[in-house]
Amino acid sequence: MRFYLDHAATTPLRPEARDAWLDATEVVGNASSTHGAGQDARRLLEESRERIAAVLGCDPIEVVLTSGGTESINTALRGVWDAREADAEIIVLPDGEHHASMDTAGALAAEGAVLRRVPLTAAGRIEADAFARALAGAVHERAALATALVANNEVGTINDAAALAGAAAAARVPLHLDAVGAFGHVALSFRDLRADAGAGVGLVAMSVAGHKIGAPVGVGALVVARTAKLTRLLHGGAQQRGLRAGTQDVAGAAAFAVALELAEAERETEGARLTALRDRLIDGIRTAVPSAELLGDPVDRLPNNVHMLFPGAVGESLLFLLDVAGVAASTGSACQAGVAEPSHVVMAMGRGERDARSVLRFTLGRTSTDAEVDAVLGAIADAYARASGKLSAH
Numbered sequence: 001m002r003f004y005l006d007h008a009a010t011t012p013l014r015p016e017a018r019d020a021w022l023d024a025t026e027v028v029g030n031a032s033s034t035h036g037a038g039q040d041a042r043r044l045l046e047e048s049r050e051r052i053a054a055v056l057g058c059d060p061i062e063v064v065l066t067s068g069g070t071e072s073i074n075t076a077l078r079g080v081w082d083a084r085e086a087d088a089e090i091i092v093l094p095d096g097e098h099h100a101s102m103d104t105a106g107a108l109a110a111e112g113a114v115l116r117r118v119p120l121t122a123a124g125r126i127e128a129d130a131f132a133r134a135l136a137g138a139v140h141e142r143a144a145l146a147t148a149l150v151a152n153n154e155v156g157t158i159n160d161a162a163a164l165a166g167a168a169a170a171a172r173v174p175l176h177l178d179a180v181g182a183f184g185h186v187a188l189s190f191r192d193l194r195a196d197a198g199a200g201v202g203l204v205a206m207s208v209a210g211h212k213i214g215a216p217v218g219v220g221a222l223v224v225a226r227t228a229k230l231t232r233l234l235h236g237g238a239q240q241r242g243l244r245a246g247t248q249d250v251a252g253a254a255a256f257a258v259a260l261e262l263a264e265a266e267r268e269t270e271g272a273r274l275t276a277l278r279d280r281l282i283d284g285i286r287t288a289v290p291s292a293e294l295l296g297d298p299v300d301r302l303p304n305n306v307h308m309l310f311p312g313a314v315g316e317s318l319l320f321l322l323d324v325a326g327v328a329a330s331t332g333s334a335c336q337a338g339v340a341e342p343s344h345v346v347m348a349m350g351r352g353e354r355d356a357r358s359v360l361r362f363t364l365g366r367t368s369t370d371a372e373v374d375a376v377l378g379a380i381a382d383a384y385a386r387a388s389g390k391l392s393a394h
Contacts, residue, residue, distance in 0.1 A: 003327045003375040007304060007365030008181055014214035014262060014366075017255040021216060022107075024251035031248050032239060045250045051257035055264050056208065056223055057189030061120040064222045069180035069209035071233075072222035073100040075244065076176040076205040077147060079230030081108050081117045084144035088250060092134045092146035094118040094126045095348035096154075098178055101147050102344075113144070120348045124155040128163035135171035141165055143173045151180035154332045154345040154361060155296030156305025158186060165193045169202030174228065176205040180220075183262035184213045185271060185302045190223045199227035208260075210252070214366070215259035219252035266366070274303040274364050277373055280308050281362060284377040289384045295346065295359065304364040315359050321383035322360075327375050330361045373374035 004012075024044060029037030031045045046060070053060040066072045081091070091113045093105045109115050118126055118134045126148055135143055146168055151158045159286060161177055168175035179188055194203045205228060211219040224243060236245035283307055285292050293309040310318060315331040322329055332343045342356030362376060 005362040006035040008363035010211045011365040015261040020258040021251045021255035024254035048253035048257040055260040057191045066220045068220040070100045072207035075233045077104045080145040082231040085231040088142040088144035090143040095343040096120045124157035126159045134168035145174045147176040150179045153181040155307040156302040157297040158300045165203040167196035172201040172203040180209045204228035210256045213263040215256045219256045271303045282375045288381040306362040317387035325379035
């Protein structure tokens, strides 16, 4: 049997989202066309956008549909950077961000941006005070934009998104929040987080992705405040306020709307169920491997996240041995899968490279069961013994 504990990488497609997608494919027409067929598609698209906006706590016009989290993040960071005032050169970038943010900021640094880092705590948290200090900076420097994870995608620590948004508003800096891994687990409202921020500052953009909550891969959204100043990433049409050119994915939008509604409707009850499974997995691993250590905040963490340090064992070896036993996990972000490098998040938390190579991330989802937890607990002691050289692999 196969036991899947990598839901943070992608989670199974919800049957209701699949049905919505299939039904929507029967509506033939380009939503930008003016004939009847095109307007039928447009009607379904905009109804889906309204449903998405209702869940995300924003206005429908603020929902820019994208291909997923990576495109949303790129659109936000590059779009705000290109629309900045000429004397603004700083990008506030916490350590431990997802590579979609890190790599985009790195590309902008090659074009002249100056990256101002914000350290993580030992628990993997972005402290609001440190974030505020980075936003303020020196008197003669101006921050062009800031970005931050709502919850760390590797270690699961939940940040105080409201405090980060408030700090950006006070400093009059545009802020992007990466909510890709947090939505469905954390209560989020774009409108509430934006609060009374001035035009074009504070929270101006928030990214979410469909495949993290049971929608198809290839659909997501960037919520863009009405007053935000962004340039477009794609050229070729005036769709979606001119921020994202191209024929819009009506079926994807319909499926995404259904998945978002279901994820939010079940968030509290499913969160409680996953927390119980998560805690049983943590306790069981600690019993089977007494030297194993939970990383990330032990309380303020995503209900589905178990991120463990296994001293003396290489994470990739553990991953392989567990896979042979039928257990699917990860060593970190799926975007770095197959790349044998230490976790930048673990190192940002003050750990050395050896520890950063000795971690595993187990993430649960709506299909997770006690049997999957049992499978991990039945295999982890032997896998650790082999991976740490305490037992011959032959």
